[in-house]
Amino acid sequence: MSIYQRIFTDIETKIISGDWRPGDRIPVEHELVAEYRCSRMTVSKALSALAERGMIVRRRKTGSFVASPQIDRTVMDIQDISTEAELAGHEHRFEILARKIERLGEAEAQQLSEPADAEVLRLQCLHIVDGRPNAIERRIIMLDAVPRAREESFASIPPGKWLLEQVPWSKAKHVIRAVSADTVTARILQTKRGEACLSLIRQTWQNGRTVTYVEFTHPGDRFQFAGTFHPAAN
């Protein structure tokens, strides 16, 4: 493994693991030069690569800092179809509909590739934007990965935001589907049974362990995902 890759992954690991948190300062180049006994070019290359991936932010004179995570932006760029307006200026609130601690069932355990007896926090949450139901959030939080979730009531902070503060960096897999609203979902979202809904499922890992699994169900007549992509590697 090359020096440049070692520096890159060392810093990436510190960020992903939460050891260095958003806003934290990264050693300046000459410190890393001393630490790794290499030239400044090599350090610079590693830091530039991290900056290009959006993991750190670099500023002259002040140094380099851990960036804020953007995982939510990646796919959660939800647009309100009726207004086409950005989220700014919208009134958002949420209600916890259910909260219980239990063990994973056999089927779910298989789905998440986690042991069947793993303790989890199961949440159900309704998001309301401008007075109208916007999404049902059905979430599973792995308690061994995020033990502090056991004491958190989520009364004043939505689970997604809270988790981001606990586990700021991670990898995620998304699945987007169209589903028909069942009776319960339709009632909660105040729409008709059978209505087309957009479902976003996200499973999040940190260091190879599942942190959370969540499904958002949006009323299809009101919401969509949008994004600009250009071809990329990986």
Added chain:
Amino acid sequence: MSIYQRIFTDIETKIISGDWRPGDRIPVEHELVAEYRCSRMTVSKALSALAERGMIVRRRKTGSFVASPQIDRTVMDIQDISTEAELAGHEHRFEILARKIERLGEAEAQQLSEPADAEVLRLQCLHIVDGRPNAIERRIIMLDAVPRAREESFASIPPGKWLLEQVPWSKAKHVIRAVSADTVTARILQTKRGEACLSLIRQTWQNGRTVTYVEFTHPGDRFQFAGTFHPAAN
């Protein structure tokens, strides 16, 4: 603008414009060094950045080549829910349901940000995978951007694939929605009216001009989008 950026954008432009096509060889480093009168490090940095973005492929001894476009993979990573299998090994065919040349209407022109009298080729196409309807493709091709579409019958090659050969590199915007199948859509897709369908809209540009606008409508009970994302810049 730095030398490294100039080399990068020069090559990117040649690829995006179709001047250099997938598989074409890129000048080796020492040729670019001579052309830009700079050091090899600078050329190497530009080429490495292009490789990281997936626009070129680099191999020792043989040189660097324009990569194959991946825009379809970005979001079109469609999984068959029932089989969860990859596309390989599935029998795919398609039928052209409609093909006509006309001028953009006022409403559509506004939606695409194109002049209202622009000549377009309008296509409707049904995709069938393993004998079952998989998607309706409703496509608009801008004839001034792709004049050769006028003579193409699309009898033996699907429009998306054909376009990729004509206009291999481009930028795209995607919108994903859930919609209820109307009567016509339901009949074509052999599903029930009102059934939840997943709709993917993609608008593609080349050098700032719209190339094509397409909407795929998939039966929601059979298909989904999936992808692994990690936080990225831009």
Added chain:
DNA sequence: TATATCTATTTGTATAGTCAAAAGCGGAGC
């Protein structure tokens, strides 16, 4: 003929330096 070896080419990584640009900081002058 088939296989092993050599050679030339091209990319990959690294060094040790230079100069420049951005920006925070403190001090001089008003």
Added chain:
DNA sequence: GCTCCGCTTTTGACTATACAAATAGATATA
């Protein structure tokens, strides 16, 4: 107080060079 100036730190871009690794193609050998 405020503005302007120069100093210093840190990143950004670049050079010229070196050696290593991969490998396509030519050459030599069994």
